[in-house]
Structure formats: structure tokens, C-alpha cells
Amino acid sequence: MTAELRYASGRRALKWRLLKGAASIALLPSLVASASALPAGAATTNGHTPVTLSFEIWVGGPADIQTWDHDAALVHSEYPWITIKWAAQPAYSDYWVKLPVEIASNTEPDILATQNLRTSSYASGFLALTGSQLLGEHVPGFTLSGFDQGALNGYRLRNGDLIALPYDFGPLLMFYNKTVFEKYHLPLPSNSWTWPQFYKDIAAIQKDSQGAIYGYADDPFFDEFLTFATDMGAHYLTPSGQLRINTPQFAKLLAEYVAPVKEGLAPLPPANAAVTGQWNRQQWEAGAAATYIDGPWDLINDIAAVKSGIERFQIGVAPLPNGPNGKSSTLLSGSGFGISKDLYKNHPGVNRAELLSDAIKAIEVLTGPQFEQYNAARGDFPSRTADLPYWYRTIASYGVTDAAAPINYALKDAVPYAATNRWAGTEVAFNSQIVGVMEGSITPQAALNYTQDNQGAPA
Amino acid sequence: MTALVERAGLAGSNPGALRGHGHRRRKERSDARAALAFLLPNGIGFLVFTLVPVIASLVISLYSWPLIGTRHFVGIANYRALFTKDSTFRAALLNTLYFVAAYTPLNIGVSLGLALWLRGYSRGRRLLRVLFFVPVLTPLVADSVVWSLLYTNRNGLIDEAVHAVFGVQGPNWLSSPHWVMPAIIIMSVWQGFGYNLLLFTAGIHAVPELYYDAARVDGASAWHVFRNVTLPLISPSLFFGTVLTIISAFQVFTQAYVLTAGGPGTSSTTLVYWLFEKAFDDYALGYASAIAWVLFVIVIAITLLQMRLQRRWVHYEV
Numbered sequence: 001m002t003a004e005l006r007y008a009s010g011r012r013a014l015k016w017r018l019l020k021g022a023a024s025i026a027l028l029p030s031l032v033a034s035a036s037a038l039p040a041g042a043a044t045t046n047g048h049t050p051v052t053l054s055f056e057i058w059v060g061g062p063a064d065i066q067t068w069d070h071d072a073a074l075v076h077s078e079y080p081w082i083t084i085k086w087a088a089q090p091a092y093s094d095y096w097v098k099l100p101v102e103i104a105s106n107t108e109p110d111i112l113a114t115q116n117l118r119t120s121s122y123a124s125g126f127l128a129l130t131g132s133q134l135l136g137e138h139v140p141g142f143t144l145s146g147f148d149q150g151a152l153n154g155y156r157l158r159n160g161d162l163i164a165l166p167y168d169f170g171p172l173l174m175f176y177n178k179t180v181f182e183k184y185h186l187p188l189p190s191n192s193w194t195w196p197q198f199y200k201d202i203a204a205i206q207k208d209s210q211g212a213i214y215g216y217a218d219d220p221f222f223d224e225f226l227t228f229a230t231d232m233g234a235h236y237l238t239p240s241g242q243l244r245i246n247t248p249q250f251a252k253l254l255a256e257y258v259a260p261v262k263e264g265l266a267p268l269p270p271a272n273a274a275v276t277g278q279w280n281r282q283q284w285e286a287g288a289a290a291t292y293i294d295g296p297w298d299l300i301n302d303i304a305a306v307k308s309g310i311e312r313f314q315i316g317v318a319p320l321p322n323g324p325n326g327k328s329s330t331l332l333s334g335s336g337f338g339i340s341k342d343l344y345k346n347h348p349g350v351n352r353a354e355l356l357s358d359a360i361k362a363i364e365v366l367t368g369p370q371f372e373q374y375n376a377a378r379g380d381f382p383s384r385t386a387d388l389p390y391w392y393r394t395i396a397s398y399g400v401t402d403a404a405a406p407i408n409y410a411l412k413d414a415v416p417y418a419a420t421n422r423w424a425g426t427e428v429a430f431n432s433q434i435v436g437v438m439e440g441s442i443t444p445q446a447a448l449n450y451t452q453d454n455q456g457a458p459a
Numbered sequence: 460m461t462a463l464v465e466r467a468g469l470a471g472s473n474p475g476a477l478r479g480h481g482h483r484r485r486k487e488r489s490d491a492r493a494a495l496a497f498l499l500p501n502g503i504g505f506l507v508f509t510l511v512p513v514i515a516s517l518v519i520s521l522y523s524w525p526l527i528g529t530r531h532f533v534g535i536a537n538y539r540a541l542f543t544k545d546s547t548f549r550a551a552l553l554n555t556l557y558f559v560a561a562y563t564p565l566n567i568g569v570s571l572g573l574a575l576w577l578r579g580y581s582r583g584r585r586l587l588r589v590l591f592f593v594p595v596l597t598p599l600v601a602d603s604v605v606w607s608l609l610y611t612n613r614n615g616l617i618d619e620a621v622h623a624v625f626g627v628q629g630p631n632w633l634s635s636p637h638w639v640m641p642a643i644i645i646m647s648v649w650q651g652f653g654y655n656l657l658l659f660t661a662g663i664h665a666v667p668e669l670y671y672d673a674a675r676v677d678g679a680s681a682w683h684v685f686r687n688v689t690l691p692l693i694s695p696s697l698f699f700g701t702v703l704t705i706i707s708a709f710q711v712f713t714q715a716y717v718l719t720a721g722g723p724g725t726s727s728t729t730l731v732y733w734l735f736e737k738a739f740d741d742y743a744l745g746y747a748s749a750i751a752w753v754l755f756v757i758v759i760a761i762t763l764l765q766m767r768l769q770r771r772w773v774h775y776e777v
């Protein structure tokens with residue numbers, strides 16, 4: 001072929017490509033229009049109807065958005081006909097205002113995040129799924145036994161149905177400043193330590209540091225108090241699931257809970273500590289307090305904060321001190337994904353069985369091993385037992401090498417954090433009182449009576 | 460003359476006047492249509508976003524209206540519960556009145572004082588005005604977060620300053636039931652006085668200089684000039700500022716929410732804070748609406764009283 005011919009041929013090819021390109025661009029809108037006009041139920045991807053499922057979860061920042069984008073992409077790569085799309089990205093506290101409004105107005109997206117302690121409150125917004133609906137028929141090899149059963153059972157209704165699958169969870173633990181314990185020659189907290197030993201240790205830290213370091217940062221928050229009470233053998237719910245805390249037993253426990261503050265072994269929190277959240281964590285991270293209670297989900301953030309902080313110290317993890325029965329009975333908290341009760345309404349005309357199957361596939365991938373491993377590597381405590389080593393490995397790579405033994409010990413006797421369907425109001429009522437109890441202007445019994453009387457309306 | 464006749468309604472028998480009258484009526488109709496067209500967007504907005512929700516909230520207040528679940532008519536039971544059973548509502552009402560009673564005179568006093576001071580202050584006056592107004596422009600939530608750090612016990616700037624100057628530990632601003640309300644009031648005055656400062660500055664500048672000259676010639680003292688010249692002549696601004704300040708004071712919420720979460724106990728729970736908790740933590744929308752209506756009635760009553768009393772002390776003519 002001569003140069004002219006090659007040139008002419010190249011020109012023709014170029015023109016042809018340009019023509020094809022122009023035609024494609026011209027036809028694109030009509031192609032899109034015709035695709036969107038496909039009749040409901042039309043099979044286009046491996047015999048499956050493409051479906052876009054909206055989802056919503058609280059976000060704390062760009063890292064969270066990146067995580068969930070990754071997980072949404074994971075669902076799509078596993079099942080190309082399923083697309084997961086954000087409905088909204090509210091902050092944590094906004095989410096719990098937005099969700100009930102959406103449930104009440106039947107405008108919630110298809111896939112919703114929730115927490116085990118809110119199972120009773122928001123059950124009406126979720127599709128209740130039987131165990132058999134969630135088993136391997138949708139995702140080959142999927143099994144409910146892969147989850148930590150405590151984490152899973154937190155989403156069970158009284159009839160055994162599940163409203164969500166857990167993606168993370170954790171027992172409440174005692175985080176401590178190892179450097180301070182070693183500096184003052186105190187034995188490091190172990191699985192066998194008790195509350196009397198804990199009080200002795202925090203008093204020693206306060207005394208030996210000449211008041212420079214508080215032994216403990218007491219959290220003015222309902223969850224932590226209930227964990228303490230549970231560890232001490234008390235039951236805050238009656239067998240029928242009603243709150244009952246206005247008893248002398250709980251008054252005594254509350255007095256014990258606030259004792260470190262009253263005795264000057266822990267700082268007095270500001271009244272807004274429960275709203276701003278994690279005030280005690282900030283005290284601990286800043287090196288102002290030697291111990292505090294938190295879940296493993298915060299450990300990676302603690303490590304980052306301590307590494308970049310002024311007071312750099314070695315982090316230790318311990319179970320909650322053993323209660324009078326010789327066990328560390330902590331409450332299990334966690335988060336998970338469920339399917340909206342309005343799923344079918346959100347997709348009119350779509351085959352219901354197929355739609356439900358797709359939604360189940362989505363939440364099973366969002367809580368599945370691949371996702372869990374990815375999240376564990378980013379610091380979320382995975383709800384699948386087999387994936388825990390990923391989390392321990394991540395934490396160890398940051399220098400906390402001895403977390404496995406205390407966490408496994410804490411998990412042994414941990415119980416799901418159960419709640420009533422009036423929990424939001426109950427929490428707020430208690431949280432509004434506790435700083436007054438710590439400060440001395442409100443008696444423990446009065447605070448508990450107030451909480452009992454102001455549980456709020458059922459959600 | 461024609462105008463006088465027209466105004467007196469005596470032009471009926473005059474054909475020329477009739478033509479003029481018809482022209483005027485056509486013009487009036489045209490003006491009315493134009494006015495309506497200009498008012499319509501605002502009117503629709505007011506109707507859709509204010510009037511309808513306000514009426515709806517009155518209806519909701521007569522219901523037990525959970526966010527999720529069945530609602531049912533309860534008549535005035537929500538109102539009865541507010542005044543007979545709800546001790547937090549009583550505390551919130553008292554706290555709100557405490558806030559209004561302390562915040563309003565402090566706000567008016569500080570802004571008026573600074574406006575007067577700035578009048579006689581030539582260098583950097585504009586810069587100072589801007590600086591005083593900046594807190595009004597910054598988000599209240601951000602202000603509250605900063606002040607919560609300032610108020611921190613033991614390490615906060617205010618506590619350190621008290622310790623440095625007086626050698627004693629300052630009060631526990633955000634944990635003590637006795638100090639939380641003063642803490643909120645101080646922060647609110649700092650945040651809010653800039654608006655009234657601008658208002659009073661404008662009022663003071665509108666006072667003709669010749670009154671001051673005349674007073675000086677008569678040998679009036681600074682106090683007498685303020686009492687008998689400035690104050691009467693800026694009384695419309697003062698009245699306007701006071702009305703708005705009282706209304707906004709009754710609606711205090713953000714400071715209580717961010718600085719103290721209404722606590723400790725109920726020592727800084729305000730009416731709007733309690734309304735918010737009932738609506739968005741307890742999801743009791745009927746009850747929350749009842750609180751809103753009680754607040755609305757209180758604010759309306761006090762505003763009407765102020766409107767009535769203004770005749771005694773507000774001077775519109777210069």
C-alpha cells in the first residue's frame with residue numbers, strides 16, 4: 001500500500017470512526033431512554049433485572065464514605081445487576097433523628113443501618129427475616145453461624161426473626177495507659193482483676209502522680225452505667241422487656257459508678273458531655289486520665305490520637321473488672337444492615353421475590369467475609385469470628401499486641417445490649433441527670449426516678 | 460381645589476371630575492394589582508411555610524402523635540399534662556424566664572453603652588463596629604463550642620484567668636447547677652449584642668446635632684443630654700431592639716443544647732430545648748407542639764403588652 005493509499009485509508013477510517021462516534025452520541029439519549037423504558041422485570045444482566053438499591057448509614061467523614069463506597073462496589077462486582085447508591089450521608093446523631101422520620105413517612109431507603117440496642121425501637125421500619133430466608137439460597141456458602149452469635153442475636157425479635165445482620169460489634173472494655181501503670185509500679189490489669197482492685201489502682205495513680213493524672217475518666221452516659229450495672233449482676237430490664245431502674249439496688253450501683261468523680265479520682269465532666277460524646281475518651285487520649293471504658297471499634301482512632309498527641313504512651317486493653325460473680329459481663333454493642341419495610345413500595349412493578357433476594361444478597365455482601373476483612377484492616381471490629389485475626393493483626397501492627405486475650409475473655413460472658421422501644425428518650429433522660437449526680441446536686445435515686453418517669457414515647 | 464373637592468367626595472356632579480375619578484380608580488386598581496404581584500411570593504411563602512405549619516401544630520398539639528405508631532385525639536390533655544405533671548416543663552419555663560430577664564437588659568445595656576461610647580470615639584470606630592458585629596455573623600453552634608472550651612474546668616481560659624487574677628479556682632461553669640445559666644447568659648450576650656449595637660448606632664446618628672448643641676448651650680450635663688435628648692429620640696430603635704431581643708431570648712436553644720445539654724439535671728433546660736427533646740428524642744410530636752403553643756402564647760402576650768406600653772415611652776416624632 002502506497003503512502004497516499006495508507007493516508008486515504010487512514011482518513012476514511014478516521015472519518016468512519018468520527019461518524020460512528022457522532023452517531024453513538026446522537027443515539028445515546030434515545031438508548032438511555034429506551035433502556036429506562038424497559039418493562040419492569042425485563043432481564044438484561046445474566047437473566048437478572050438490574051436494580052438500584054438505595055442505602056443509608058451515618059458517616060463520620062471522608063474515610064467512612066470511602067469505606068462504604070468500596071463496599072457498595074463490592075456488591076456490584078459480585079452481582080453486576082445490583083447497584084448500591086447512597087440515599088443520604090447524615091452524621092451519626094442526625095441519622096437517629098432522620099431514620100424515625102423516614103420510617104414514619106414511609107420514605108426510608110432500601111437498605112438501612114441500625115444498631116442492636118435500637119432493634120426494639122425501629123423494628124417497624126425493617127423487614128423481619130426468618131433464618132431460612134437468610135441462608136445460602138441467595139449467597140452460596142452464606143451462613144449465620146459465621147457471625148458472633150452475641151452480635152447476631154442483638155438483632156433478633158422476640159419471635160426469633162432477624163431485622164439486620166451485624167457488620168461490626170464489640171464488648172465494652174477498659175482501655176488503660178500502660179506507661180502510667182508501669183511508671184507507678186502497678187500490676188497491669190489482667191483478666192482476673194476486680195472492681196476493688198480497679199479502685200485501688202486508680203487511687204494509687206492519682207496519689208503517686210500528685211494529682212497530675214486522674215486514675216479514671218468516668219463517662220456520664222447511660223450505656224457505660226448499664227454495662228457497669230450488668231457487670232455487677234443487675235438486670236435493667238424485666239423479663240418482659242420493661243425498664244426497671246428506680247430501685248434501691250440501682251441507686252446503690254449508681255452511687256458506686258459516680259464514686260470515682262465524687263472522690264476526686266476522676267474529673268467532673270461538663271453537663272454537655274453526653275451530647276458532645278466521648279468526653280472521657282478525650283481525657284484519656286490527652287493523658288489526663290489513666291483508664292476509661294470504650295469499645296474496640298474506637299481503638300484504632302485512639303492509637304492515632306495517642307501517636308499524634310502531646311502525651312504519647314503505650315496503650316493497654318483489659319476486660320471490664322470482674323463483678324461479684326467472678327465474671328466480666330459486659331454489654332455487646334454493634335451495628336448492622338437491614339432491609340426497609342418499604343422495599344417493595346420503593347420498586348413498584350418489580351418481581352417481589354427477586355427484589356427481596358437481591359436486597360438479601362446486598363446485605364449479605366455488606367456483612368460478608370470480604371467486606372469484613374477490608375473493614376477489619378481499617379479498624380472496625382468484625383462481627384464474623386473468622387475475621388477477628390485480621391483486626392488483631394491490624395491493631396498489633398500499630399503496637400497493641402496483647403488485645404486478643406482480654407477481648408476474647410470479655411466476649412466469653414458478654415450479653416447483647418437489649419433495650420426498650422423508648423430507648424432514645426430514656427438515654428437522654430438519664431444523661432441529663434448523671435452530671436448532677438456526679439456533682440452532688442442530684443441524688444442517685446432521684447436521677448433514676450427521673451429516668452424511669454421520662455422514658456419518652458415509644459418510637 | 461379639585462383635589463379638595465375630590466377628597467371631600469363632592470365631585471359627583473362634575474363630568475370632568477368624574478373622568479378624573481375614573482382615571483384615579485383605574486390607577487388605584489393597577490397599583491393594587493402591582494402591589495399584590497409583589498406581595499404574592501412572600502404571601503405564598505408565609506402561607507405554606509408559616510401559617511399552615513402553625514395551624515397544623517395547633518391541631519397536632521391536641522393529639523397523642525408519636526412519630527412512629529398510631530395517633531389519637533386527646534383534646535387538651537397535652538396542655539393539662541404540661542401544667543400538672545411535667546416538672547421539667549416548669550423548670551424549663553422558669554429557666555427561660557430567668558434567661559429572658561437577665562439576657563435582655565444585659566444585651567440592651569451593653570449594646571447601648573457601646574453605641575454611645577463609639578459615638579464619641581473617632582479613630583477605629585468602623586473597625587470596632589465590625590469586630591463587635593462578627594459574633595452575630597458566626598454560627599451559634601461554633602460560638603458555643605468555643606465557649607465550652609473557654610469554660611472548661613481547671614484548664615479553660617476563663618478558669619485560668621480567674622486563678623491568675625484572684626488566686627482562687629473559678630466556678631465549675633458547665634457542671635454546676637448554679638453556674639450553667641450565668642454561663643449561657645454571658646456567652647449569649649457576647650454573641651448577640653452586635654445586632655442591637657448597629658441598630659442603636661443608627662438611631663443615635665439620626666439624632667439631629669442641633670439638639671445636642673442646644674443642650675450644651677443650656678449647660679446640660681452628659682447624663683441629662685443622654686436622659687433627655689438621646690434616649691427619647693432613639694426610643695423607637697430601643698423599642699424595636701427590645702421587642703426582637705425578648706422574642707429571640709424566649710427561643711434560646713442552641714446555647715443550652717451545645718454548652719450544657721440542658722443540664723446538669725434540668726438546671727439549664729429551656730422551653731425550646733425541652734420542645735426539641737420531646738419531639739426528636741421522645742418522638743412525642745403532639746406534646747412538643749403543645750410546648751410550642753405555650754411558648755407562642757407567652758411571646759405574643761408579652762409582645763402585645765410591649766406594643767401597648769410603648770405609647771408611654773416611645774417618641775416617633777422628632
